[in-house]
């Protein structure tokens with residue numbers, strides 16, 4: 001194996017280890033693949049992504065999000081309107097019983113406004129998720145320059161989801 005390939009492999013492994021380093025459980029919910037794309041230092045906004053699995057018999061709802069790194073955090077979705085992709089705030093997001101909800105680029109996301117200091121690649125920041133039934137949980141979001149492999153495309157995504 002060439003040095004270049006070794007370095008590339010190390011970089012890939014590093015990224016996937018980082019992305020999978022932390023997952024969280026609260027009640028019947030399992031939260032994983034928490035990440036945020038690194039933004040330019042002067043950018044006022046950022047977005048956070050994750051997957052919530054619901055292993056329970058009843059649907060739950062994500063009611064809100066909070067973080068000390070932003071002046072305001074909102075739940076957003078992307079919608080097609082007149083042929084244009086736009087994002088808009090949603091009041092809550094349902095996590096179906098026995099199912100999952102994915103927060104990902106061009107889908108649901110947590111939008112952070114008035115970010116005072118943008119986190120750099122490899123850093124983490126705390127985020128508190130409040131669910132209607134499961135309650136609140138503080139998680140850590142990993143900042144990366146690229147989407148984690150597990151969320152990048154459906155083929156790899158399925159391979160990463162053995163549970």
Ligand SMILES: [Cu+2]
Nearest residue numbers: 076087109111
């Ligand atoms: Cu948004």
